[in-house]
Amino acid sequence: MDRQHIREEQIVERYLQGKLSAAEEQAFEEAYLGDPELLAELEAAERLRDGLRDVQEADVGARPPRRSRWLEVMASPRYGIAASVVAAAALAASGLLVLQNRTGGSAGPSALVAASHVRVLSLVSVRGTGNANSITAPAADDWTVLLLDPGVGDYEQYRAVLVRVDGNAEREILRRDGLLPTYEDQLALGVPGRLLTAGQYEVRLAGSRRDSKAPLDELGRTPLTVTPRP
Amino acid sequence: MSEGAESALEAQVAADLVARIGVGSRDAEAEMIRRYGASLLYLLKRRTRDAELALDLRQDTFRIALEKLRSSRLEEPERLAAYLRSVALNLLIAQWRKDRRRATTADSEIIDTVPDDAGGPFENVSRDQVRDAVVALLRELGTERDREILTRVYLKEEDKATICAALGVDSVHFNRVLFRAKERFRELLERAERRAKLRLVG
Numbered sequence: 001m002d003r004q005h006i007r008e009e010q011i012v013e014r015y016l017q018g019k020l021s022a023a024e025e026q027a028f029e030e031a032y033l034g035d036p037e038l039l040a041e042l043e044a045a046e047r048l049r050d051g052l053r054d055v056q057e058a059d060v061g062a063r064p065p066r067r068s069r070w071l072e073v074m075a076s077p078r079y080g081i082a083a084s085v086v087a088a089a090a091l092a093a094s095g096l097l098v099l100q101n102r103t104g105g106s107a108g109p110s111a112l113v114a115a116s117h118v119r120v121l122s123l124v125s126v127r128g129t130g131n132a133n134s135i136t137a138p139a140a141d142d143w144t145v146l147l148l149d150p151g152v153g154d155y156e157q158y159r160a161v162l163v164r165v166d167g168n169a170e171r172e173i174l175r176r177d178g179l180l181p182t183y184e185d186q187l188a189l190g191v192p193g194r195l196l197t198a199g200q201y202e203v204r205l206a207g208s209r210r211d212s213k214a215p216l217d218e219l220g221r222t223p224l225t226v227t228p229r230p
Numbered sequence: 231m232s233e234g235a236e237s238a239l240e241a242q243v244a245a246d247l248v249a250r251i252g253v254g255s256r257d258a259e260a261e262m263i264r265r266y267g268a269s270l271l272y273l274l275k276r277r278t279r280d281a282e283l284a285l286d287l288r289q290d291t292f293r294i295a296l297e298k299l300r301s302s303r304l305e306e307p308e309r310l311a312a313y314l315r316s317v318a319l320n321l322l323i324a325q326w327r328k329d330r331r332r333a334t335t336a337d338s339e340i341i342d343t344v345p346d347d348a349g350g351p352f353e354n355v356s357r358d359q360v361r362d363a364v365v366a367l368l369r370e371l372g373t374e375r376d377r378e379i380l381t382r383v384y385l386k387e388e389d390k391a392t393i394c395a396a397l398g399v400d401s402v403h404f405n406r407v408l409f410r411a412k413e414r415f416r417e418l419l420e421r422a423e424r425r426a427k428l429r430l431v432g
Contacts, residue, residue: 002237007405010383010390012412017387026315033269033311034240040351043272044416047352049384051364054357056385122402151410 001027006038012045122147122186123203123222134225138193148187148205151219155207159216160189165200173201198228241308248307251299259340263292266314268351273315277322287325291318292341352419354426363418367411375399376407383408 001024006012011028014020020028032038123133123146138144150158158181162174173195179187189203201224206216247265250258270291274284294317298304304313355363371377375397382388382396394404 007409010408013383013408019387029273029315030309030312033266033273033315034244036265036268036351039269039272040416041412043352044419045384045412047355047360047419048364048367048380048412048415050357051360052381052384054361055364055368056381058361149406149410151414 001031003038006031012042015042016046016049117142118145119143120145120147123149123224133223134227135196137198137226137229138196139229140192140194142193144191144193144196146189146191146203146224148189148203148222150181150187150205150207155217155219156209157207158187158219159206159208160187161204161206162189162191162195163202163204165202170202196226198226200225240311244310245307248299248304248310251296252303254300256340259296262295262310263341266311267292270314270318274318274322277319283325287318287321289341290321294321296340352423355419355422356426359422359426360419363415363422366418367415370414371407371411376411379404379407380411 001011006028011020011024015025015028032042117138119135119138119142121133121135121144135144146160146162148158148160157177158179159175159177160179161172161176164171164173174189174191176189179189182188187205203222203224205219205222207219208216243265247258247262251262267288270288271284274287274291275281278284278287291314295314304310306312368377368380371380378397379393379399382393388396390401390404393399394401399407
């Protein structure tokens with residue numbers, strides 16, 4: 001039973017609820033018996049469940065207040081679809097802004113119009129597993145927007161650095177400061193296709209507090225594999 | 231390392247342990263007990279709801295496994311975890327049927343000498359600390375909707391499809407919220423565990 005399946009099917013939660021089939025239960029138990037990381041994840045989830053029960057009983061946590069009308073609307077599927085369309089347009093526009101930054105503002109709307117394809121990839125970074133992020137090399141005029149999860153932290157802005165890794169050698173490809181979570185609370189990093197040739201990359205994320213003089217906190221490194229175009 | 235490679239690595243480690251135990255390596259025996267001890271105990275505690283019984287059954291599981299591995303081969307040495315699980319559950323069934331425990335002649339000294347650090351990764355975290363970590367996590371979650379995802383999963387035990395439909399979120403968002411919350415909570419627990427251990431040492 002692999003980690004992707006465990007995540008997608010909420011195997012941990014369903015195991016705790018006693019809702020797995022006999023075959024699933026056997027496969028999962030065999031998996032965590034030999035995997036200390038998976039056991040730690042399971043035990044943390046169990047503690048989280050128990051802690052939530054305690055909090056509910058003690059009424060210490062934030063009891064969800066009655067939803068206002070506009071929150072009801074925002075939670076509706078139709079609004080979600082509309083918001084996704086707007087967000088996709090915003091992502092395309094932010095990709096254009098990245099292009100403008102890089103070319104000193106000389107790129108106009110024609111640059112994005114010239115792009116035959118804008119692809120969005122949500123990067124996955126999971127403790128204890130390998131690289132689940134793999135894409136085919138884009139055409140030079142295409143754009144790839146990498147969505148990064150900043151995690152649950154107390155940062156006001158972020159830095160993302162795209163690094164190419166060739167064995168022991170590294171080369172910085174792209175750096176963006178001042179990123180703010182946008183679509184679905186994720187950070188969007190637009191990368192022109194000509195920078196994403198086949199090879200191994202790493203996206204390094206760091207967070208900072210506005211006006212803070214302290215060094216940025218490194219939040220994580222997410223691998224990305226770009227495979228050759230067929 | 232890809233996920234497939236991780237499974238292959240576990241299989242390789244298991245097969246290696248089996249092979250080394252088969253030629254008399256006491257180090258390998260201790261390594262097997264350390265590697266599988268905590269998870270076996272967790273599984274047995276979950277099944278029995280009895281910590282003392284779970285500890286006894288774990289001891290017996292390892293005794294039987296060592297006797298087997300020292301004297302003969304497993305058909306599938308890479309599936310050592312599956313074998314241990316099978317032994318443990320069979321012992322549990324026997325216990326439930328109130329059968330006489332299997333007597334073994336295996337030298338069990340190795341089991342008693344391996345330090346029992348298999349109480350779990352958060353054994354020193356108190357109930358209060360867990361609750362504090364939950365409160366901290368709920369406050370850190372960005373939206374009420376995300377908090378509600380957690381409460382629906384863990385308190386109301388609703389399935390993903392029901393929750394996504396009710397809250398108007400897609401599967402990707404649901405998976406991400408759950409994953410981020412569990413990772414952050416685990417960080418908070420690990421921090422509490424470190425503080426608790428320092429207090430124990432101090």
